[in-house]
Amino acid sequence: MPEQTGILLRPLTEEGRTVAISGVGVAAPSLLLPVASINESWGRKGGRGQLAVCRSDEDTLTLAVAAAMRALHAGELSPERVGGLWWGTTRSPFAEGPAWSYVAAMLRLDSDCDGSILSGSPHSGIEALLAAVDAMKSGRVDNALVVTSDALIPALGSTHETACGSGAAAWLLSREGPAQLISTASSWEPVLDRYRGSTEVETRDAYDGRLFRDEIFLPIVSRTALALGAPTDTRWSTADPDGRLGSLAAKELSDDPPVSLGTRRQLGDTASAAAMLGASAALDEPGPLAIIGYGGGRATSILIEVDQPVAGAGRVEECLDKGQPATYTQVLRARGQLKPSGESVEMAVPPGSAMFVRDEREVLGLLGARCVECNTVNLPPSVHPSCPGCGGTKFDIQRLPTTGVVQTYVINQTMPAPFEAPLPLVVVDLSDGSRVQLQGADDGSDLAVGSEVELVPRRYTIERGVPVYGWKVRTLGDSQ
Amino acid sequence: MSWNRVSVVGAGLIKMGELFDQSYEQMARGAFDAAIASVDHGMDPKDIDAVFVATQRGTLWGQEGIGGNTVPSALGLNGVACTRIENACPSGSDAFRVGCMAVASGLHDVVLVIGVEKMRDKSSEEGLLARAAGGHPVYTRGESAPVLFAPFATRHMHDFGTTKEMLASVAVKNHHNGKLDPYAHFQYEVTVEQVLNAPEVCSPLGLLDCCPQTDGAAAVLITTPERAADYTAKPVQVAGIGIATDHPYLHEKDNFVGMSATVGASSRAYEMANLGPTDMDMAEVHDCFTITEILDIEDLGFFEKGKGGIASLEGETALDGSIPINTSGGLLAKGHPIGATGIAQLTECWWQLREEAGDRQVKLRSGNALQHNVGGRGSGVSVVNILTIAE
Structure with missing residues (x-):
């Protein structure tokens, strides 16, 4: 086989066309699964660390929205001013469908917003970042929201199952900002590595661990990283499929362990989100910083020069520190790998109903109609031609706030599948005076009037x- | 308001329960026969020239989208005018209201109002619980029946200091009354401790705070006062009727300590009857959950807002209290076959006013009784009917 070690190397910042990071947000799911509990379930001993896992009502899309909201908040950019949304996720929740539009709607972006979804391998996170950079360099957009997220379903009993984590990172890119993108390098080989066929639900590792390490991951990642010519004091955030490969790759590059080690230990392998997620906290400190994304036989490195702390970077740790311990059985059920027998209760309204065409944007975007006569806000607007307060018929459509106080609530303990008990339902008085009823996002034990x-x-x-998306209610932590 | 009077000349029901051995049609026939048998001077079924049938959930027994024609056929009245009324938990009491309109207008002379409901032909999971997947796919998702009422308990307890013991006292009282009612689904007493220690269904409500799912049927016969004389010397008159609506979503409520539909329906019924809450000798009210009865007795004007819990605890609503509530055992003990519930409550009022209620007979002072339902999405429909023995 002829030696193929070519590298695509290019600058990201040129005269008059700079790209900088102006805001950072991250998100982690609600459950934490000890690796040892997976091993124990399969009759294996040992296993260190933990993996972040989605509840049944979380997935790569909800994680993406949560991280993006925080990045916008940190960067102080209102949603209607976002030029484009680039979302990288190994596996969209819709194999075909409106995944990008749903995220845009939940973020309340304008209809003329640019962007794309990139998927197909864990390399897609880096692809989203580069696609956004290219759009900015071309002058198409003045800012860009880049979101990377993953929450894969691992094959039961596979080695991937003991590595598969989940999480999301979002970076807001602007012309000016405290951290500049400097250069990038890419390389690839036509190899399988992590794999899921088009008719399969679960992801698995295709290769023997040492074959993958010695012949695939380390050679591709090393040459891609070294090509950057990064300063010797550069901090590295690396893809880390098994929890050791990231450190091994970094050994060639730096005396220090990779800065991504913390999030890897906390969340497991976050796949397409790993490189950006692992670097997000490091954006709080000045100095050179490089990220390496890997997936589908492709590796890409990006060099960043951090001049000042990036807004939101200082809150990364607290935002990720939210998971609650879960058992293996809970995780299997949450991922849909353990299902009750029999039929589950169907929604009265099928997803193909015209009702969703009418009100999906209102529900996803949490839009309300404020009566111009009496100020009452009601939702969703499409079922309220008349104001419940005064009967008025003229409204201003508004983006509702996402904080409020509990007016009243219940915790339902008796629900048939597909519902899971305990199921809290909460009536919330939002901070603009509007009122909404939604499900609780956890067991409701900390709710009070x-x-x-x-x-x-x-x-x-x-x-x-x-999948049907919406908003749920959670007791306000300090991670807003 | 001027209207032609309506008289109730017959009423009856079948023993409520899990009637796995009876079809919808057989239950209807049983209630109809009981009502005909109750007519003092007898009634030829051919006298009936219209039927109004209340069935709320045809989906529970394979009769999606049925009209009113199932019932006349089952009753041997094929060909008679018949309309099905479906208006949530007040379906039965609303069918009564519509029947009264038919008589008062002169369009029909002798009207059968019958409520029939099969709640147990499907399992709980596929029956009422399946309702949790109905309505708006996000904003009302998970809204099974207790979710419509339990938030009011949370807030009533928060605002007025209402306690779980006060809620429990409603269940204790209604089970006591139910044991005295041969038609009640449950024929046993419960203690406050049993209610408090029952498994939680939907906080803050436990299993014994909730009415059961019950099969049942009930029927009343109404006519003009002139025709009533042919059938009985002891007719009961319809004194007042009220119906009111409220917004269907919980988030549209302006408070969670009362139900404006009940307030609206009762104020209309009181005004029509020219009577007030203190004129009532007893009331059959909608106690689908213990908290509902506490809300009802406040919203109907029997007690000040916020005082319903303590009034229940202190026995004010017992058979010998200042205003006996749910002498039949209520929905909590007699059961809640939705379409039949209102008609069964009217039957209890009819018995009480004719002093035929046996061991649970209340003392008549003014000769008036009130019947009430509230329900539907957001508890947004309420009907109140007032019966009287006054001329």
């Missing part, structure tokens, strides 16, 4: 194969 809550993006159900 008058307690402060936030609305978080969640997947309500998968109905006839179609």
Whole structure:
């Protein structure tokens, strides 16, 4: 086989066309699974560390929205001013469908917003970042929201199962900012590595661990990283499929362990989000920083020069520190790998109903109609031609706030599949005076009348194969 | 308001319960026969020239989209005018209201109002619980029946200091009354401790705070006062009727300590009857959950807002209290076959006013009784009917 070690190397910042990072946001799911509990379930001993896993109402899309909201908040950019949304995720929740549009709607971006979704391998996170940079360099957009997220379903009993984590990172790119993107290098080989066929649900590793390490991961990643010519004091954030490969790759590059080691230990392998997620906290400190994304036989490195702390970087750790311990059985059920027998209760309204065409943007974007006569806000607007307060018929459509206080609530303990008990339902008085009823996002044990809550993006159900998204209520932490 | 009077000349029901051995049609026939048998001077079924049938959930027994024609056929009245009324939990009491309109207008002379509901032909999971997947796919998702009422308990307890013991006292009282009612689904007493220690269904409500799912049927016969004389010397008159609506979503409520539909329906019924809450000798009210009865007795004007819990605890609503509530055992003990519920409540009022209620007979002072339902998405429909023995 002829030696093929070519590298595509190019600058990201040229005269008059700079690209900088002006805001950072991250998100992690609600459950934490000890690796040892997976091993124990399969009759194997040992296993260190933990993996972040989605509840049944979280997925790569809800994580993406949560991280992006924080990046916009940190970068102080209102949604209607976002020039483009680039989302990288190994596996979109819709094999074919409106995944990008749903994220854009939940973020309340304008209809003329640019962008794309990149998927197909864990390399897609880096691809999203580069696609956004290219759009900025071309002058198409003045800012860009880059989101990377993953929450894969691992094959049961596979080595991937003991590595598969989940999480999301979002970076807001602007012309000016405290951290500049300097250069990038890419390389590839036509190899399988992590794999899921088009008719398969679960992802698995294709190769023997040492074959993957010695012949695939380390050679491709090393040459791509070295090509950057990064300063010797550069901090590295690396893809880290098994929890050791990241450190091994970094050994050739730096005396220090990779800065991504913390998030890898906390969340497991976050796949397409790993490189950006691992570097997000490091954007809080000045100095050179490089990220390496890997997947599908491709590696890409990007050199960043951090001049000043990036907004939001200082809050990364607290945002990721939210998971609650879960058992292996809970995780299997949450991922849909353990299912009750029999038929589950169908929604009255099928996903193909015209109702969703009418009000999906209102529901995803949390839009309300404020009566111009009496100021009452009601939702969703499409079922309220008349104001419940005064009967008025003229409204201003508004983006509702995502914080409020509990007016009243219940915790339902008796729900048939596909519902899971305990299921809290909460009536919330939002901070603009509007009122909304939504499900609780966890077990509801910390709810009380008058307690402060936030609305978080969640997947309500998968109905006839179609995910249905909306907002749920969670007691306000300090991670807003 | 001027209207032609309506008299109730017969009423009856079947023993409520899990009637796995009876079809919808057989239950209807049983209630109809009981009502005909109750007519003092007898009634030829051919006298009936219209039927209004209340069935809320045809989907529970394979009769999606049925009209009113199932019932006349089952009753041997094929060909008679018949309309099905479906208006949530007040379906039965609303069918009664529509029947009264038919008589008062002169369009029909002798009207059968019958409520029939099969709640147990499907399992709980596929029955009422499946409702949780109905409505708006996000904003009402998970809204099974207790979710419509339990938030009011949370807030009533928060605002007024209402306790779980006060809620429990409603269940204890209604089970006591139900044991005295041979038609009740449950024929046993419960203690406050049993109610408090029952498994939680939907916080803050436990299993014994909730009515059961019950099969059942009930029927009343109404006519003009002139025709009533042919059938009985002890007719009961319809004194007032009220119906009111409220917004269907919980987030549209302006408070969670009362139900404006109940307030609206009762104020209309009181005004029509020229009577007030203190004129009532007893009331059959919608106690689908213990908290609902506490809300009802406040919203109907029997007690000040916020005082319903303590009034229940102190026995004000017992058979010998200042205003006996749910002498039949209520929905909590007698059961809640939705379309039949309102008609069964009217039957209890009819018995009480004719002093035929046996061991649970209340003392008549003014000769008036009130019947009430509230329900539907957001508890947004309420009907109140007031019966009287006054001329």
